[in-house]
Amino acid sequence: MKQIIAVHDLSGFGRCSLSVVMPTLAAMGVRACALPTAYLSAHTAFPPCPHSVFLDLTAQMEATLAHWEELHARFDGFYSGFLGAPEQMEILERCLSHQRRDGFLAMVDPVMGDGGKPYRTYTPQLCRKMAELAAHADLITPNLTEAAILLNEDYDPSPAPEKAAAWLRRLSLDGRRSVILTGLSLTGDTLGAGCFAREAGRVEFAQAPLAHGVFSGTGDLFASVAFGKLLAGESLPAATQAAVDFVSLAARTTLERGGDPVEGADYEPLLYLLAPKKI
Ligand code: PXL
Numbered sequence: 289m290k291q292i293i294a295v296h297d298l299s300g301f302g303r304c305s306l307s308v309v310m311p312t313l314a315a316m317g318v319r320a321c322a323l324p325t326a327y328l329s330a331h332t333a334f335p336p337c338p339h340s341v342f343l344d345l346t347a348q349m350e351a352t353l354a355h356w357e358e359l360h361a362r363f364d365g366f367y368s369g370f371l372g373a374p375e376q377m378e379i380l381e382r383c384l385s386h387q388r389r390d391g392f393l394a395m396v397d398p399v400m401g402d403g404g405k406p407y408r409t410y411t412p413q414l415c416r417k418m419a420e421l422a423a424h425a426d427l428i429t430p431n432l433t434e435a436a437i438l439l440n441e442d443y444d445p446s447p448a449p450e451k452a453a454a455w456l457r458r459l460s461l462d463g464r465r466s467v468i469l470t471g472l473s474l475t476g477d478t479l480g481a482g483c484f485a486r487e488a489g490r491v492e493f494a495q496a497p498l499a500h501g502v503f504s505g506t507g508d509l510f511a512s513v514a515f516g517k518l519l520a521g522e523s524l525p526a527a528t529q530a531a532v533d534f535v536s537l538a539a540r541t542t543l544e545r546g547g548d549p550v551e552g553a554d555y556e557p558l559l560y561l562l563a564p565k566k567i
Pocket residue numbers: 297299304305328330331332333370399407504505506507508
């Protein structure tokens with residue numbers, strides 16, 4: 289069974305980060321070992337209140353990795369997302385260099401913002417550190433806001449395919465890493481992603497029916513499905529299409545069931561669709 293390190297916050301209310309990553313990868317037959325970066329009472333799309341909890345877990349991350357080293361724990365991959373403090377990047381860079389071996393897959397989702405704006409906990413220093421961590425990845429999965437931050441460009445909510453392809457190539461750092469750029473809408477009623485696979489050196493696009501609404505945590509759902517498919521040996525374009533299809537279905541199902549997009553997509557009843565065909 290594949291075993292990976294999942295580095296994200298745990299948000300108690302609202303579906304995102306570890307509360308999405310762990311069930312999704314488990315459904316795909318992958319054992320995800322959690323390295324939580326922070327505990328939040330609710331994710332940051334909800335308005336803060338005097339009782340909001342944001343517990344920075346940087347010290348516990350360092351101790352946890354030291355414990356795992358004592359246990360000689362070895363992993364097939366690494367998936368990081370929402371990070372809580374700049375010091376966490378250095379801890380993760382050390383973790384990556386310790387775990388790397390043949391066949392290891394390091395995916396950094398450079399979670400920093402959405403809709404053209406950074407999330408409220410992301411300072412410019414944290415964004416710079418995220419770019420440094422992402423330089424160690426085999427694959428990054430930015431949305432359009434994060435791509436603009438990484439490239440130091442203006443945010444463009446609907447780039448033409450040629451512009452998206454140019455950004456994908458630039459984000460690959462001269463073909464050293466693969467890239468999935470999410471949140472791309474190529475026609476008025478579809479939404480999806482573009483990918484650049486470093487092995488093939490080619491850009492491809494994937495689209496699925498658009499569900500109207502701003503859904504929290506769908507980037508985490510997307511990255512989890514794509515990562516699970518890659519670990520199962522699928523190609524980057526196939527993994528990208530599978531993630532686009534699953535997120536579209538979960539978002540449309542949420543609207544049909546009258547769910548509130550800020551609480552995330554109703555993906556749980558659909559997880560059976562991701563189960564591996566062979567065990
Ligand atoms: O889905 C990205 C994400 C992860 N973790 C937390 C968030 C968000 C986006 O809002 O607030 C805590």
